Amino acid sequence: MVAVVKTGRSIHRVFNYNENKVKEGKAEIIGAGNYPFDPEKTTVNMRLNRLIRQMELRPDVAVNSVHISLNFDPSESELPKEKLMRIAESYMEKLGFGNQPFLAYQHHDAGHPHLHLVTTNITAESKRISLHHIGIHKSEPARKEVEKTFGLVAAEGQKNSMATGLQPIPLGKVNYGRTESKKALQVVLENIVPDYKYTSLAELNAVLRQYNVQADRGTEGSRIYKTGGLAYHILDAHGKPIGVPIKASAFYNKPTLKNLESKFTGNDVKRMPHKSRVKNAVDMALVGAKISLQDLVKALEKQGIHVALRQNDSGLIYGITYVDHTTKCVFNGSALGKQYSAKAIQERCTVAVKTGQHLAGHAAPVRKGLQPPPFTTAAETKSTSHVQDAANILDTLMQPEQASDYMPRELKGRKKKRKNKRNNNNL
Template identity: 55%
Template sequence: MVAVIKTSNSVQRILNYNEIKVKEGKAECISAINFPLELNRLNFTLKLNRFIKQASLNENVKRNAVHISLNFDPSENHSKEKLNEIAKVYMEKIGFGKQPYLVYQHYDAGHPHLHVITNNIQRDGKRIDLHLLGIRKSEPARKEIEETFGLVKAEGRKTKEQISLQPIANRKVEYGKAESKKAINGVLNKVLFEYKYSSLPELNAVLNQYNVHADRGTEDSRVFKNNGLLYKILDENSKPVGVPIKASDFYNKPTLKFLEERFKINEIKKESHKNHVKNAIRLAFYDKKVITPEKLVNSIQSEGIHVVLRKSKDGQLYGITYVDHKTNCVFNGSALGKEFSAKGITEKCIVNKSLQNHNHQKSVHFSEICDTQSNLKNSTTDILFRIENINEYIPKKIKQKKKKRIRRGI
């Protein structure tokens, strides 16, 4: 376990950060200690007022908000009860056991971790000394908790190395190399909360890049009829491999109901990012080199846009999806407009190919004309500069006159 302690002069900003994560489905408040009401009866205002009231007991202390993160090894999967107990023991050992504090479990990283919000003003108005708190109290507490709860030890590892695990590695899941549920969960934690998708095919356009697929089953299956959802691992040929795992078996419960709520939110969020994809596609067709959908895939890859082509058995393109990794938005082609749909892209490719062939024919014809003109020019030059033949016919009388003149001269 690794503990990171930060202080601030604004408890509201820290509380906002965690509550926004909750609204986005990336976190959950799992405990409220030393609050007058139970957790399920606390709203944002009641939480904030409790901290403000405590801070008002000593207004001379400006930096009174404390934000702690407790980070666990990626291989660890603890229950809420155990996480709450770990947080409770840790807060007591560093001297904050009687302070009001909130515990949030976050799901937006590749490793389990908690965020704890508290302040350092006690009920008698005295402040808890924060100077060297990490070295004096946090480190000894961390080591004791690792032993008590059987946690993976962080000894010998740098804190930065542990915290850098937050974003999961962007690599594909390989069946058999890691426990399936854990591998799929790592991908879901990244994709479900970072990307903006508004349908199951759009979500799968991203998940498939990590060899994961969300499947409702066939229409006559029990899973489909019960609005269930399965997550599968795909092999290198995009075929399901291994045993599918039910959405409800994952800790975050990424069920169909959960996804449908995300669809509504994301539909609005990604609206302002359409132009990036549109402009990239238009620019790709502008130079007339894109004559097949496959060439479009290669052309806009440099813009951070992954294109998913859906084809029938006879090779006919019937669907197209764009995954923009720069804005983390996913768009079905038709949602961007007719010209960006499968039919629109096919027509653009046909036009470009036709223009390319026409230009090639013009080039060949022009070359032939140039060759003809060159030959004609050479022929004319040859005629103009040809040397007369000295053996041409000379009349007999002229020859005789020449001889006579020569003789008389002699």
């Protein structure tokens, strides 16, 4: 069994995630711990309010929601619900959450059986259960004991089955028309918005655009812009919006402009330790002989760093953003330092992009002032050199020896002395 513990600030988000899976027929609620009623016979609001009431006992605690997934070996797909519930209760007891209210959902949307548990770390006595290193210090020992007690396949040594069976489904690009727009956008937003560290809407879009999604405030004079609204578009293969945009408030995790902006300052602090990784990757790629901008982009992609270029209508690159998928940090070029800005990076690279040429995944990157010289033959080069030399010699011979307003230093000195002499005679 593999146990994954995630903590957060929004019980609504994790609760709605599981309840939406139930509505879609991809999950079912199989039980609850420390609830005064059978959750299967209650409404959604009743299930949620039980958790919220307990969390309200400590409004000063920001991180107060816990989302746990218990993942079993594919060979254990026939485990009955009653046993799964006993496993969940035993695990929660050993984790130190034995008296906490929790909901248990069995999901059916993966190649292996697994449970999702939703709970809070706020106790009925208004105390807070520490979540510091909960995965290492509490979850791992609890998992091992549960495996032995119920005879489950151990997580250790299961490289062929468990490791393969528990690989997460890679997040793919949204293709308009293939799936319902809101559902497709929701999947991307719930994987990107809470996890990546960005400090502006432009930096967030540098990530979202890789999945054919874009957050849009509207034009400056539009109603949505004036009211501080935000909508999400699906993009086509050319990066253009397609279909009807959906308001941010329509998604259950509420990725509104206000909520995004509240994360900017905190994200700036969180991403600070990871700046050096991106800077070092860029510097290492540019060590030695100069490489082209295309080669730099490819080299960074191998390090898990996506390069997003911003260009104007004429194709001039005026901005660059680095998206580090390993650390989930996003940096505008200037945030890393002057030498990592769009202008500096182009100067550090060789000239390899011509006007109108496109880089893969980017729109017409044209580097002003760095276009290569026109191609000439050796004979033409030699002939041009002789003509230029002759022109230079002729220019030199035709120049006057002195400027028209030139005056010898000696004359200037005598004039100054005579003036001084006259001044002395007047005394």
